[in-house]
Amino acid sequence: MKKLIVLLGPTGVGKTDLSIRLAQRFNASIVSADSRQIYQGIEIGTAAPTPEQLAQVPHYFIGTHTLEQCYSAGQYELDALQVIDKLFEQSDYAVLTGGSMMYIDAVCNGMDDIPTVSDSVRKQVQDIYQTQGLAVLQSMLKELDPVHYQKVDLCNYRRVMHAVEVCLEIGKPYSTLLTHSKKERPFQILKIGLNRPRPELYERINLRVEQMIADGLEAEAQKVYPYRDNNSLNTVGFKEWFDYWDGKTESKQRVIELIKQNSRHYAKRQLTWFNRDTDITWFHPEDEAGIVSFIGDAVSR
Numbered sequence: 351m352k353k354l355i356v357l358l359g360p361t362g363v364g365k366t367d368l369s370i371r372l373a374q375r376f377n378a379s380i381v382s383a384d385s386r387q388i389y390q391g392i393e394i395g396t397a398a399p400t401p402e403q404l405a406q407v408p409h410y411f412i413g414t415h416t417l418e419q420c421y422s423a424g425q426y427e428l429d430a431l432q433v434i435d436k437l438f439e440q441s442d443y444a445v446l447t448g449g450s451m452m453y454i455d456a457v458c459n460g461m462d463d464i465p466t467v468s469d470s471v472r473k474q475v476q477d478i479y480q481t482q483g484l485a486v487l488q489s490m491l492k493e494l495d496p497v498h499y500q501k502v503d504l505c506n507y508r509r510v511m512h513a514v515e516v517c518l519e520i521g522k523p524y525s526t527l528l529t530h531s532k533k534e535r536p537f538q539i540l541k542i543g544l545n546r547p548r549p550e551l552y553e554r555i556n557l558r559v560e561q562m563i564a565d566g567l568e569a570e571a572q573k574v575y576p577y578r579d580n581n582s583l584n585t586v587g588f589k590e591w592f593d594y595w596d597g598k599t600e601s602k603q604r605v606i607e608l609i610k611q612n613s614r615h616y617a618k619r620q621l622t623w624f625n626r627d628t629d630i631t632w633f634h635p636e637d638e639a640g641i642v643s644f645i646g647d648a649v650s651r
Contacts (some may be wrong), residue, residue: 351440351537351538352535352538353444353540353626353648354434354443354444354446354535354539355443355540355645356383356387356445356446356447356454356539356541356542357369357372357445357544358448358454358602358624359543359544359624360545360551360616360617360621361397361555361556361613362397362617363559363635364544364550365449365635366403366447366637368544368635368641369447370399370403370406370644373407373445373646374407376442376445377443377557378441378443378444378445379437379440379444380400380407381409381410381434381437381444381445381447381457382409382411382412382448383411383426383447383448383450383457384396384408384411385421385426385448385450385453385608386582387399387413387448387452388412388414388415388421389413389415389417389549390413390414390416390435391416391417391573391587392570392574393413394562394565394567394570395571395587396445397421398411398412398413398616399412402470403609408588410430410433411429411433411466412421417574417577417580418577418582420472422464422467423456424461424462424465426453426456426457427456428454428455430446431457434457434537448464449620451624457554459532460531460533461525464516465519467512467515467516467517467519470517471518472515472581473516475487475511475515475518479507484510487510488510490517491510494523495523495524495525496523497523497525498513498525508584511560528531533552538613539629540644541561541627541629541631543631543632544634544635545628545632545633546635551617552581552617555610557578558613559606559609559613560606561612562587562609565613568591571587571588571591572594573632575591578592586613587609590608590612591605591608593605619633622635631644
């Protein structure tokens with residue numbers, strides 16, 4: 351049976367370099383599961399693979415979409431599976447790597463069929479949030495979908511907004527689309543989680559942010575500032591700069607501090623999500639021999 355090596359973990363842990371070495375070892379291509387690296391023009395802020403790294407192994411879903419394009423985890427499931435099927439015609443292995451939890455789940459478990467929200471509906475809901483606040487959206491969700499209202503984290507404005515968007519888009523409750531049934535895949539999935547001791551991980555994140563600043567993150571963010579309301583830019587590393595230019599943050603030094611802080615918080619949320627998955631086998635990123643041995647043992651089973 352074909353093997354999909356899923357290399358996952360928090361931001362800054364060291365997935366990119368290891369994924370390339372594993373892909374080379376197993377004659378595989380890399381399918382990115384990063385919901386922001388798919389966009390063009392934000393390579394520094396998303397820590398996208400460099401041209402030199404991209405040249406070492408074939409990569410998919412890196413810089414394939416413009417910032418104006420809406421792209422969902424459901425669409426990614428369809429597109430990624432199509433690519434993976436083609437890759438398995440050439441090799442017994444493929445590597446899926448990234449830290450976007452929904453994208454990884456989409457490929458491994460399948461997504462409920464949630465429609466892509468139109469730009470007009472997305473803008474309508476964003477305008478409500480910006481002008482009237484989260485409480486109004488919470489009230490809308492309670493009326494539109496009382497079942498989901500009881501389950502969703504009402505303090506997570508993104509989830510509340512998304513649920514309202516879908517309700518308005520399809521004209522019925524969002525909860526009617528949620529089956530949570532796992533889909534069978536015609537290949538074996540090997541989930542390898544990468545983690546480091548918390549102080550080590552956080553130090554790497556801080557250093558990476560400093561490198562991004564040195565590489566020109568501010569100029570990159572300035573260039574895409576006109577597109578700041580697009581969902582593609584609702585991400586750490588850009589929101590902080592946008593707030594600075596909108597007069598919400600007092601200094602550039604504070605922007606850098608916030609990017610580091612929010613990146614660390616994001617890493618913590620990623621680990622919380624991944625730790626719920628008992629199918630993941632965890633390794634330190636430098637334990638490459640252990641990871642290769644784990645893959646070999648899985649193949650022999």
